[in-house]
Amino acid sequence: MVTAEQVWRAFEEIPDPEIPVVSLVDLGVIRSVDVHDGHVEVEFTPTFLGCPALEAMKRALEEKVAALGGDADVRVISDDSWSTDKITPAGREKLRAAGFAPPAPREASAPVLVQLQSNVFRCPYCNSTQTSLENIFGPTPCRSLRYCESCRQPFEQFKTI
Amino acid sequence: MNELLLGLADDELIIGWRDSEWTGIAPMLEEDVAFSSIAQNEIGHARALYELAAAELDSDPDSLAFDRTPDEYRCAPFVELHLLDWAHTIARRYLYEEADRVRLDALRRGGDVELAGLAAKIDREEVYHRMHAEMWRERLGGEAQFREAVEELWPHALGLVEPDQRATLVERVGLAEVTPVERGAHVAEWPALWEEMTMVRRSEPAGAQW
Numbered sequence: 001m002v003t004a005e006q007v008w009r010a011f012e013e014i015p016d017p018e019i020p021v022v023s024l025v026d027l028g029v030i031r032s033v034d035v036h037d038g039h040v041e042v043e044f045t046p047t048f049l050g051c052p053a054l055e056a057m058k059r060a061l062e063e064k065v066a067a068l069g070g071d072a073d074v075r076v077i078s079d080d081s082w083s084t085d086k087i088t089p090a091g092r093e094k095l096r097a098a099g100f101a102p103p104a105p106r107e108a109s110a111p112v113l114v115q116l117q118s119n120v121f122r123c124p125y126c127n128s129t130q131t132s133l134e135n136i137f138g139p140t141p142c143r144s145l146r147y148c149e150s151c152r153q154p155f156e157q158f159k160t161i
Numbered sequence: 162m163n164e165l166l167l168g169l170a171d172d173e174l175i176i177g178w179r180d181s182e183w184t185g186i187a188p189m190l191e192e193d194v195a196f197s198s199i200a201q202n203e204i205g206h207a208r209a210l211y212e213l214a215a216a217e218l219d220s221d222p223d224s225l226a227f228d229r230t231p232d233e234y235r236c237a238p239f240v241e242l243h244l245l246d247w248a249h250t251i252a253r254r255y256l257y258e259e260a261d262r263v264r265l266d267a268l269r270r271g272g273d274v275e276l277a278g279l280a281a282k283i284d285r286e287e288v289y290h291r292m293h294a295e296m297w298r299e300r301l302g303g304e305a306q307f308r309e310a311v312e313e314l315w316p317h318a319l320g321l322v323e324p325d326q327r328a329t330l331v332e333r334v335g336l337a338e339v340t341p342v343e344r345g346a347h348v349a350e351w352p353a354l355w356e357e358m359t360m361v362r363r364s365e366p367a368g369a370q371w
Binding site for chain 2: 048049051078079081082083110111112116135136137138139140141145159
């Protein structure tokens with residue numbers, strides 16, 4: 001009989017469809033796993049609602065549970081319970097190593113443009129803070145584009161949500 | 162309640178559709194990326210809202226988004242307008258974000274827990290759309306062409322929010338209270354957009370899986 005621990009371990013193997021260096025567990029999008037007699041209830045919190053990978057993530061969760069011989073019920077929870085603060089420390093390190101600057105912590109008030117234009121974001125290549133905002137928007141809803149003035153490398157910044 | 166949800170969902174779907182018309186042809190590459198990303202996100206919000214509505218109406222989200230007749234859509238005429246120049250496009254983005262903020266604030270404080278939760282999530286994402294709108298408003302604020310576009314679209318924008326939210330929007334935008342262009346009617350260019358938007362869905366046999 002499948003256990004919750006096996007399910008969590010299996011979910012660690014599911015890569016994010018768009019940033020495959022991190023898993024869905026690293027991203028913190030799986031809120032809970034409950035197992036009763038082979039029936040697996042999963043609560044899944046989307047990152048950005050406009051993320052085209054949501055369906056693929058949901059399917060991957062169902063397939064993993066099926067491969068363990070369980071029967072999955074994946075509930076999508078669209079509220080404000082996921083934030084980029086849920087990305088695990090290991091996930092943040094994997095992002096950095098792959099050239100994505102991890103998100104800044106969520107604060108009580110919403111981020112403002114001047115913050116994004118300031119020098120608080122480190123270049124994931126050379127660690128310099130001499131970086132500038134090129135575009136709030138990038139190839140997916142969760143990323144912004146920045147440029148490092150020190151090593152002249154463009155890079156992507158995970159948006160704080 | 163269902164009427165309100167469908168109105169919101171339709172607004173988000175149609176503004177997303179209209180914004181996506183700049184994909185590939187925006188005046189600069191950064192805006193090509195920005196408009197594509199914003200459009201994608203607004204359509205994502207529409208999907209989440211249609212899912213809520215579908216649960217209430219015992220329907221499915223795709224069916225609500227694409228299987229209704231043009232007259233059945235509840236979106237405000239504001240989002241249907243086919244805008245061909247940059248000043249009007251930016252003016253609409255700015256006014257849309259201002260209006261959307263007012264109604265999201267109301268929904269977040271509302272009694273429906275599920276809708277309040279979704280509104281809070283949408284609001285987090287809209288922060289970035291607002292930054293974009295604000296940046297452009299600062300850049301174009303001194304240009305007559307932009308100011309005229311804002312004034313021209315203002316009655317339409319006012320029609321986007323509920324009557325009891327209009328005073329707040331008037332205060333935020335700083336223009337005079339005028340007669341709003343209300344929901345319920347559609348603009349002349351709406352049927353053509355509906356045709357295009359539902360074309361793929363209509364060309365598939367019933368029961369096709371998406």
